[in-house]
Amino acid sequence: MGGAHQINTIALYITICSIAFIISKITIAVLLYKRWRNKQHQQNSVHQDPHFSGGKVVMFKSGTLMQSPEVTPQVVLKKTMKLTNKDMIGSGGYGTVYKLSITESISFAVKRLSRGSPDRDRTFERELEAMGDIKHRNIVTLHGYYSASHYNLLIYELMPNGSLDGLLHHPKEGGEGDETKRVVLDWDSRYRIAVGAARGISYLHHDCIPHIIHRDIKSSNILLDQNMEARVSDFGLATLMEPDKTHVSTFVAGTFGYLPPEYFDTGKATAKGDVYSFGVVLLELVTGRKPTDEAFYEEGTRLVTWVKGVVEDKRGEYVIDSSLKCSSCHNMDEINGVFEVAFACLEPDPSDRPTMAEVVKMLELLRCG
Numbered sequence: 144m145g146g147a148h149q150i151n152t153i154a155l156y157i158t159i160c161s162i163a164f165i166i167s168k169i170t171i172a173v174l175l176y177k178r179w180r181n182k183q184h185q186q187n188s189v190h191q192d193p194h195f196s197g198g199k200v201v202m203f204k205s206g207t208l209m210q211s212p213e214v215t216p217q218v219v220l221k222k223t224m225k226l227t228n229k230d231m232i233g234s235g236g237y238g239t240v241y242k243l244s245i246t247e248s249i250s251f252a253v254k255r256l257s258r259g260s261p262d263r264d265r266t267f268e269r270e271l272e273a274m275g276d277i278k279h280r281n282i283v284t285l286h287g288y289y290s291a292s293h294y295n296l297l298i299y300e301l302m303p304n305g306s307l308d309g310l311l312h313h314p315k316e317g318g319e320g321d322e323t324k325r326v327v328l329d330w331d332s333r334y335r336i337a338v339g340a341a342r343g344i345s346y347l348h349h350d351c352i353p354h355i356i357h358r359d360i361k362s363s364n365i366l367l368d369q370n371m372e373a374r375v376s377d378f379g380l381a382t383l384m385e386p387d388k389t390h391v392s393t394f395v396a397g398t399f400g401y402l403p404p405e406y407f408d409t410g411k412a413t414a415k416g417d418v419y420s421f422g423v424v425l426l427e428l429v430t431g432r433k434p435t436d437e438a439f440y441e442e443g444t445r446l447v448t449w450v451k452g453v454v455e456d457k458r459g460e461y462v463i464d465s466s467l468k469c470s471s472c473h474n475m476d477e478i479n480g481v482f483e484v485a486f487a488c489l490e491p492d493p494s495d496r497p498t499m500a501e502v503v504k505m506l507e508l509l510r511c512g
């Protein structure tokens with residue numbers, strides 16, 4: 144009896160010790176996990192810092208900013224807070240874009256979006272959703288972002304040659320405003336920009352999962368890198384397409400002069416809407432005329448209607464940008480080919496328009512075919 148009691152006591156003791164041992168192991172594992180997680184978080188983020196009052200957390204896509212020891216999120220943010228109007232390189236409906244120089248050779252473009260309306264916050268979220276993981280030679284890379292109480296920041300790769308809109312229509316403001324760096328857009332550059340931008344949009348429509356509709360294709364959203372390669376930017380209106388869907392019902396958004404006619408009737412955003420807007424950009428490249436030019440409103444017409452009318456009258460040469468004419472007479476076949484591709488993109492019925500993948504092939508064939 145006494146022996147049995149002793150055995151029970153020993154068994155109870157062993158059980159208690161085992162439970163205590165297991166609990167201590169679990170506690171150690173939890174503590175180690177928490178330490179590891181904090182370390183990971185610190186590597187990817189900067190917690191509130193006195194320099195960034197009101198700031199929450201900064202996240203940077205792993206490693207993209209840290210190409211060099213000088214480029215830490217802290218340095219990027221400290222320098223961002225010191226940006227002034229003289230660093231401004233552009234502005235749009237939703238925010239202001241600044242050039243941020245970290246070292247002589249490392250610079251970024253920072254877009255500052257003020258907060259306060261759901262519309263503006265949605266713009267920021269859309270850019271993150273759509274551009275988050277995209278890496279393509281014809282799409283601007285988003286390196287990081289910062290969300291504070293009064294504003295959001297998006298940190299992009301800097302495009303030293305500015306926007307196509309700047310180069311075509313405001314040459315003095317082209318690039319970083321430095322006249323010595325101003326680039327003249329000859330026909331070869333325009334053709335390569337058309338093909339590059341088409342490849343970027345085609346990637347969004349056909350290769351990204353889920354597919355992406357940009358919804359604001361226009362010349363100010365086609366930027367030029369140091370090699371004058373076209374990069375599609377500004378994903379503030381972009382919409383992700385679920386695999387089984389062909390359209391997204393939406394409020395009419397985008398830029399007047401580039402909007403496809405069906406948006407006004409159906410309120411549906413489709414990939415073919417981007418194709419139409421790209422057709423307008425092609426006309427802009429060939430004619431050098433801005434679709435939002437006030438002269439069109441005064442004359443009660445639009446760039447698309449004007450060009451179609453003149454080309455149908457076999458007076459196509461009349462609408463070609465005068466700076467292309469003498470230097471590029473031998474390119475007339477290509478220029479006429481681009482007109483044809485543009486008109487296919489501008490078909491009133493979306494189902495008659497080519498896909499962006501087809502547009503890329505049509506443009507490539509003009510030079511290789």
Ligand SMILES: Nc1ncnc2c1ncn2[C@@H]1O[C@H](COP(=O)(O)OP(=O)(O)OP(=O)(O)O)[C@@H](O)[C@H]1O
Binds near residue numbers: 234254299300302
């Ligand atoms: N990554 C960049 N590198 C160099 N310049 C840039 C960059 N991103 C934007 N810009 C410049 O800033 C301008 C404004 O860009 P933003 O995307 O804010 O507005 P937008 O597209 O012109 O107009 P909206 O947003 O109203 O449609 C661009 O036209 C371009 O000149």
